[in-house]
Amino acid sequence: MKKTAEELAKDIREISVSEFFEKNKHLLGFDNPVKALVMAVKEAVDNSLDACEEAGILPEIVVKIKELKEENVYSVSVEDNGPGIVKENIPRVFGKLLYGSKFHKIKQNRGQQGLGISTTVLYSQLTTGTPTKIWSRTSPNKPTYYYEILIDTKKNDPIIEKEEYINNGIKERGTKVEVTLVGKYRKQVETYLKYTSLSNPFARIIFYPPHEERIVFERSTNSLPKQAKEIKPHPYGVEFWTLVRLISETKSRNLLGFLINEFCSVGEKTAREICKLAKLSPEAKPQSLEKKDVEKLLEAMQKVKIQRPPIDCLSPIGEEELNRSLKRMFPDAEFIASITREPEVYRGFPFIVEAGVVYGTKDSQEFELIRFANKVPLIYQQGACAITEAVKEIDWKRYGIEEIQGIPNASLKLVVHVCSVWVPFVSESKNAIASYPEIVKEIKLAIQQVARKLAIYLSGKRKAYQAKRRMEIFYRYGNEVASSISYLTERKFDEVRRKIFEMIEKKIGKEKLEETEKQS
């Protein structure tokens, strides 16, 4: 034997989550300099929007990207007017991977993994060694607190390089973060911000690109969307071990209370039904259940008919709001329509799909798929996304749209938004939604619903066009028609002719007629 178990044992050790992602940063989306810059902006802006929404503040976000004198090194800063972050939490929010408030809540959020901004801090440190700068002010009555932070990757803990109260910091309230990283600036940053403004029409975003004029994405509404509420887990989405943990943690004294208090959509009647089917007493102490009992309880929970989870944990863009946003963004479009589907449930998690079409814009003759998850634009990994799969499964010809290899071939922009308390992303970089059959099916239905609206428009357009063509032909042969009718009816040619041309003018309008005259 070359090596014994004892020899092999020597090298074994724990890997911190920071070390893991340091080596696997492509999983976080930091696989090349262009994408890294987009990811940095995205993680910071997503955080700002989440914080403003939770605090009930209309967001105003300033994004600045500067190219530094070193080759491919950029400074990225994002400042918001949000609630700020309490000073004690700042080091871990920015300097520790897997830390946050959103991971354990069942509620629609932009962040959901507890990775987010700290991954940007990590990438910036790996590539330039520069600490991340954070300014935070939680009230106009308090000064701004300032931090410089690095991550101790072996321990996955923050290293505080500097901290102090400063006077010339945030204007009133809010958070500002500044990172220095190796990157490459491309238009994707602007695209990400433009589409963020589309799905968050209540946000004002001011963007300073490197070497270019500032761009302002104004808000098109002054009212914040209804805030998503946290819900309890739904019985259909619970696994064995989750149930064990809920039982061990509950304060309810009996099984009946446990079922009613720890789950959503469970009232007394449903709870009693579950107990009955599981052959367990509603009065049993939850902690007294044995493994066999928990198995029976879980089985019964899956079999009893239970109401859908409440949907106030979701916050869709809304049909009207999406339509208004699209009209503002594509003012020259020939046709725009949007729809919001009814909520669906996936493994106990509610989700909603929204879709919009923008047809016939002058900027592009090509098909463009604009994807969103929980109001965040998805810029990369289009090929791996459930939305793309749904697009390919649709028979576009049925909707009057040509296609090439399953993809529409028309001046068409298709917007799809999936929002859920838990979006299954294909990787930590959150750029594509995993193709779970229930989700793909619902996306398909949403696209078909909005495509039908487009099809009606297109077929109407085609009918109007055909009617116009008929009239034009009639016009072209007007004199001959007049002469024939005059001959058949024995009326005066001039009179018949005048009436015919009057009729045509009425039908297709004088201007168009003159145009037609010139062309023909």
Add this chain to the structure above:
Amino acid sequence: MKKTAEELAKDIREISVSEFFEKNKHLLGFDNPVKALVMAVKEAVDNSLDACEEAGILPEIVVKIKELKEENVYSVSVEDNGPGIVKENIPRVFGKLLYGSKFHKIKQNRGQQGLGISTTVLYSQLTTGTPTKIWSRTSPNKPTYYYEILIDTKKNDPIIEKEEYINNGIKERGTKVEVTLVGKYRKQVETYLKYTSLSNPFARIIFYPPHEERIVFERSTNSLPKQAKEIKPHPYGVEFWTLVRLISETKSRNLLGFLINEFCSVGEKTAREICKLAKLSPEAKPQSLEKKDVEKLLEAMQKVKIQRPPIDCLSPIGEEELNRSLKRMFPDAEFIASITREPEVYRGFPFIVEAGVVYGTKDSQEFELIRFANKVPLIYQQGACAITEAVKEIDWKRYGIEEIQGIPNASLKLVVHVCSVWVPFVSESKNAIASYPEIVKEIKLAIQQVARKLAIYLSGKRKAYQAKRRMEIFYRYGNEVASSISYLTERKFDEVRRKIFEMIEKKIGKEKLEETEKQS
């Protein structure tokens, strides 16, 4: 304001890596019951193969899958004849995510993330609550040690449910692991084992599927491949922060020694060149370098011409071995060829691509892509893989192969193996390789190289076929030809005719001629 920073701060907390993957288990490949069963077998078998190879033992692996009486619940056990695991390490190897010996080494391994088997333990616990059973024996002189383990997901630490020495355990030496999980058995498990045997021809694998006869994948060689060696990082693959860490940890007293000792491919000459370009003294104490100096050093390290990293850290299957494996697995194939490319380097990491073609088997008329990374078959996410991208980029018609939408349309199996000290997988489930341009390019070259061999065969086959057709036509009109020649040369018809048919028989063989006779 609806919520202040202080209110928002209350919910914030740390997320353990186990909790993270409990919620995101699809990232680990456990997104549906069929895949879960494949992943469980894969993680255990990969570990067994790694351990046997490291210990220099010819692997014999027994995989058993039993369906239990509960619906969709299976027990999966994998036993090997490897070196075993020392008793103290077992709880953390199986009961802690991000723990292992392979993560920090620059060396080709099946596992590389420190996730592996513990993710299977986690999934089994989540779905059935059953502890994982582990038997390990490190020497025939010692008894087997037995464990039952769960994971404390909040702490990401093992919970030992039971541990003891037992007498009737492992026969001589080795490890056995048994998990109970919610799954669904499909043929993919067998496919995974079959292809594992293809890429690891030195392993004997005995498989007991549920409700079916056992299947034995015999080894086709009795010699283990040359063991991969650990290397030091190459200067071209180092980032700023890695350099900072290497400097802080080095025992070398001066910069020259630091460069020579901590990196591969750096000798004294190269080290002096780097120092000169960075304008740093070779005698400088590494720890005395300031941030500016480290930046200059890193820049110089990227600019000086440095030899490629050594390639003994890699362990390809080998051209001959792959060919032999393919012949054994597809004995009825019309044509088989394999190639191993020269090593290439990607961000300082060496990698090798191998490819094989199997043409014209009777079992299937369809194209099949058989993907491997570090000798592990990749079963899922084919669409997201760099290998698939390379296949699509190839103009198959140039090689005499029809194609539909970029995919060959022929009775063709294409085998591609990428081995590296670090394979960039698109997710933790390690089912697809990320499409980095350098890697896609090299895969393409490998496929083209082996496709050329196939093209030569196919064009030869076509030529032979055309020659045969010519002869057959000659034969069909033999009597007429004979009569014409007899007339022209004034020789006897019978004599000419005999000579012509003798010639044809010689060219295409008597048997085939008779066959042709019957057909025509």
